[in-house]
Amino acid sequence: MRSWEGPIETGPVPEDGADFDAIVVGGGPGGSAAAGYLAMKGQRVLLIEKGVWPRDKVCGDAVGGKSLSHVAALGVKPRLEATPHFRVTGIVFSSPKGNSVRVPLPEEDVERLEAGYALPRAQFDHLMFERSTELVLEAGGAVVQGADVRAVLFDDGQGGEDPGAGSGEARTVRAVEVRLGGRQGETYTWHSREVVGAAGYRCPVATALVEETHGEVMVDRMHYCAGYREYWQNVEGCGPDVGDIEIHFVDSIIPGYFWLFPVSEGVVNVGIGMVIGLMDKQKKKLKAMQADVIANHPLFKERFANATMIEGSAKGWQLPFGSPRKKESRQPRRAAGSGIRLVGDAASLVDPFSGEGVGNALVTGEMAARHIVEGLTPEAYMEEMWAMLGPELTNSYRMQKLSRRAWLLNWFVGKASRKPALQEMMTEMIASKEAQENLHSPLFMARTLLF
Numbered sequence: 001m002r003s004w005e006g007p008i009e010t011g012p013v014p015e016d017g018a019d020f021d022a023i024v025v026g027g028g029p030g031g032s033a034a035a036g037y038l039a040m041k042g043q044r045v046l047l048i049e050k051g052v053w054p055r056d057k058v059c060g061d062a063v064g065g066k067s068l069s070h071v072a073a074l075g076v077k078p079r080l081e082a083t084p085h086f087r088v089t090g091i092v093f094s095s096p097k098g099n100s101v102r103v104p105l106p107e108e109d110v111e112r113l114e115a116g117y118a119l120p121r122a123q124f125d126h127l128m129f130e131r132s133t134e135l136v137l138e139a140g141g142a143v144v145q146g147a148d149v150r151a152v153l154f155d156d157g158q159g160g161e162d163p164g165a166g167s168g169e170a171r172t173v174r175a176v177e178v179r180l181g182g183r184q185g186e187t188y189t190w191h192s193r194e195v196v197g198a199a200g201y202r203c204p205v206a207t208a209l210v211e212e213t214h215g216e217v218m219v220d221r222m223h224y225c226a227g228y229r230e231y232w233q234n235v236e237g238c239g240p241d242v243g244d245i246e247i248h249f250v251d252s253i254i255p256g257y258f259w260l261f262p263v264s265e266g267v268v269n270v271g272i273g274m275v276i277g278l279m280d281k282q283k284k285k286l287k288a289m290q291a292d293v294i295a296n297h298p299l300f301k302e303r304f305a306n307a308t309m310i311e312g313s314a315k316g317w318q319l320p321f322g323s324p325r326k327k328e329s330r331q332p333r334r335a336a337g338s339g340i341r342l343v344g345d346a347a348s349l350v351d352p353f354s355g356e357g358v359g360n361a362l363v364t365g366e367m368a369a370r371h372i373v374e375g376l377t378p379e380a381y382m383e384e385m386w387a388m389l390g391p392e393l394t395n396s397y398r399m400q401k402l403s404r405r406a407w408l409l410n411w412f413v414g415k416a417s418r419k420p421a422l423q424e425m426m427t428e429m430i431a432s433k434e435a436q437e438n439l440h441s442p443l444f445m446a447r448t449l450l451f
């Protein structure tokens with residue numbers, strides 16, 4: 001058995017009623033990062049994870065350049081590089097008409113091993129959680145797995161479901177109520193004035209803050225995406241451990257896309273995603289759409305002719321996008337208050353064009369930890385978060401909306417496949433935020449696209 005396929009030893013369960021400097025709910029990338037950074041600053045942390053390792057996580061499995069500085073800072077990069085992974089050197093996009101363009105990732109990033117990887121999340125998350133566990137235990141904290149956070153308790157003695165919902169600000173978090181060992185298991189209450197909500201798109205801490213405390217909307221179907229993935233072997237044209245990942249705008253899937261992300265050892269993550277509000281209108285089922293593309297689409301049926309799907313790998317999940325909401329005063333929605341800071345999917349921060357969420361989970365994991373240590377206000381957290389991530393999330397939302405038009409994709413990809421200047425611009429836009437600003441300049445865009 002390989003190390004990431006085995007259990008993780010997390011030590012003794014803390015006593016009922018124990019107190020901590022901070023509690024982190026959820027041990028995915030966002031929670032592992034928050035707990036790891038807090039522990040590195042000497043905080044006594046309790047990290048609580050519902051699953052029990054080894055565990056799977058539905059994802060496209062691409063870990064982009066943005067993630068890697070945090071993976072390195074937490075001490076996980078050498079371990080990751082010692083395990084099998086696919087090194088991404090470029091992204092191939094194809095249009096509904098079948099034109100395609102390859103956008104190389106910046107060469108210097110690829111050479112410095114900073115461009116991006118693809119590897120199964122079961123493996124990536126295991127490495128992250130294991131490292132975070134070491135850091136937390138070394139700093140005198142505790143880690144529990146198989147532990148389901150059922151309620152968030154506030155100073156008024158209530159759970160999240162406060163009769164005065166909507167009034168909000170007066171309450172302060174004081175504890176979480178956790179069930180260990182499944183439905184018949186025991187309930188523990190652990191205390192802290194600082195709680196990080198990192199439990200993904202259905203995070204109970206997010207629900208307690210956003211819906212129950214402030215009476216605001218948590219799930220907006222026009223900003224949530226449904227995703228579906230399968231693992232396949234022997235897909236033709238996918239490199240074994242280095243090469244391109246592929247994003248295809250296929251006619252039958254628009255508005256949405258089909259991806260092929262090799263994850264090493266001859267395995268390819270094959271998936272499909274679509275905004276839920278748009279899917280509702282079309283009455284499409286992702287699994288059936290994917291099966292149809294694989295079996296019948298002229299670009300793919302030959303590539304899958306000798307391929308086999310790995311049994312048990314077909315799974316769906318949701319992606320809470322970070323696209324700006326029209327009616328929210330805090331973008332993309334409230335992410336802090338009452339001693340709570342939300343990170344990653346719990347704060348709805350997935351890139352609305354690429355579907356990447358691991359990077360923003362790590363970025364906000366570090367940010368939440370720093371804000372707790374420095375005693376900054378919830379408002380300061382939300383402001384820094386949107387100042388840092390807002391411009392690119394807003395840009396990606398614009399691109400997502402443009403990509404709903406098949407004719408525009410045909411035109412753009414057709415043009416890009418013939419124009420090296422456009423390919424270079426796309427490479428730069430993947431690499432740098434400043435280059436993304438060019439998207440807003442009509443003059444720059446007109447010149448690059450038309451001449």
Ligand SMILES: Cc1cc2nc3c(=O)[nH]c(=O)nc-3n(C[C@H](O)[C@H](O)[C@H](O)COP(=O)(O)OP(=O)(O)OC[C@H]3O[C@@H](n4cnc5c(N)ncnc54)[C@H](O)[C@@H]3O)c2cc1C
Nearest residue numbers: 026028029030050060061062149199200227344345357358
């Ligand atoms: C189909 C699909 C494809 C995707 N592709 C990509 C991609 O290629 N690249 C990319 O960067 N992102 C991708 N994403 C997005 C990415 O998966 C998420 O953004 C990322 O996992 C967010 O990390 P997180 O730590 O915030 O949440 P999660 O990874 O969801 O982790 C949350 C953790 O909290 C735990 N938890 C849940 N409830 C409780 C509870 N009550 N008590 C305690 N613990 C709890 C869960 O078990 C889990 O371990 C994809 C998502 C989907 C669905």
